[in-house]
Amino acid sequence: MQKIVFVGAGAMAEALIQGWIYQEVAETNNIYMSNRSNYERLDYLSSTYGVNILQNKEQLFDADLVVLAIKPKDGKIAMEAIKPFIADNTPILTVMAGISMETVSNILGERPIARVMPNTSASIGMSASGVAFNEFVTEKQKERFIEMLDAIGIVIEVDEDKLHAVTALSGSGPAYLYYLVEAFEKAGTEFGLPKETVRKLMVQTIAGSAAMLERVKEEPNVLRRKVTSPGGTTEAGIQALEDHHFNEAISNCIKSAEARSRELAKSE
Numbered sequence: 001m002q003k004i005v006f007v008g009a010g011a012m013a014e015a016l017i018q019g020w021i022y023q024e025v026a027e028t029n030n031i032y033m034s035n036r037s038n039y040e041r042l043d044y045l046s047s048t049y050g051v052n053i054l055q056n057k058e059q060l061f062d063a064d065l066v067v068l069a070i071k072p073k074d075g076k077i078a079m080e081a082i083k084p085f086i087a088d089n090t091p092i093l094t095v096m097a098g099i100s101m102e103t104v105s106n107i108l109g110e111r112p113i114a115r116v117m118p119n120t121s122a123s124i125g126m127s128a129s130g131v132a133f134n135e136f137v138t139e140k141q142k143e144r145f146i147e148m149l150d151a152i153g154i155v156i157e158v159d160e161d162k163l164h165a166v167t168a169l170s171g172s173g174p175a176y177l178y179y180l181v182e183a184f185e186k187a188g189t190e191f192g193l194p195k196e197t198v199r200k201l202m203v204q205t206i207a208g209s210a211a212m213l214e215r216v217k218e219e220p221n222v223l224r225r226k227v228t229s230p231g232g233t234t235e236a237g238i239q240a241l242e243d244h245h246f247n248e249a250i251s252n253c254i255k256s257a258e259a260r261s262r263e264l265a266k267s268e
């Protein structure tokens, strides 16, 4: 099994190791975690998942894969720090939003790079990931990358420039939906329902609607019309959403996130 070294041990790194360990894509004793200075965090990951803590950067040299899971703003410093210790042909998997493969190559040299935009549902094997590969990734390496990403959810290969949109949609997407559930819970409890009841109802409603979209193969507007009885409750609810420019709000949400991803690229 591959030796995988993580640079960055935060929320996204943890989601990836959870998914990869659970799906047996990687072995705990072949995963090495590193971060900037939060040693308690490393101890937590080691005791929780059985992964190793990178003791020194020399341990990078025989890595079969290095995963860059630092924030974009920390990317340059983090990559400069590992540059002297990483072998010339070691492949990189980067999850840094907005940071191009060219930027990674400019610092770490020309090498196989997969740029992935997963989401935190990877922790339970249900990520929606977009991936782009540079020209140095062999077909065999691409198969391995896809296998690793398939193991934690769905993965779709896109042109690198489209990863800004993927980040805005599915990378950040879980947060939008969690925000929506927060709003449902606020509204539901104001009618006197216990928060747990609202949570149960809405999680199943979201899961059921997602399953309908996946299985019934009908367009969302068709499925929506099947719910919307003329003059009924749904029509009243949708009208309120339209009165509050819901569509515009969602469009601005995605455009803002996509623009931020491009800003992050420029800031490198």
Ligand SMILES: NC(=O)C1=CN([C@@H]2O[C@H](COP(=O)(O)OP(=O)(O)OC[C@H]3O[C@@H](n4cnc5c(N)ncnc54)[C@H](OP(=O)(O)O)[C@@H]3O)[C@@H](O)[C@H]2O)C=CC1
Binding pocket: 007, 008, 009, 010, 011, 012, 013, 034, 035, 036, 037, 038, 039, 041, 069, 070, 071, 072, 074, 077, 078, 081, 095, 096, 097, 117, 118, 119, 120, 171, 172
């Ligand atoms: N969270 C998400 O849902 C998603 C995140 N991503 C991407 O994943 C990346 C990480 O995000 P996230 O996990 O949320 O961020 P976190 O803040 O949770 O984790 C960032 C990690 O990077 C480490 N770090 C910072 N600087 C350095 C350095 N110089 N050398 C080594 N490690 C360093 C931090 O260490 P320390 O704690 O010691 O400072 C920390 O472990 C980002 O680029 C983000 O765009 C992509 C998809 C989804």
Ligand SMILES: O=C(O)[C@@H]1CCC=N1
Binding pocket: 097, 167, 171, 172
């Ligand atoms: O918010 C962020 O920048 C990261 C990238 C996508 C989800 N979280």
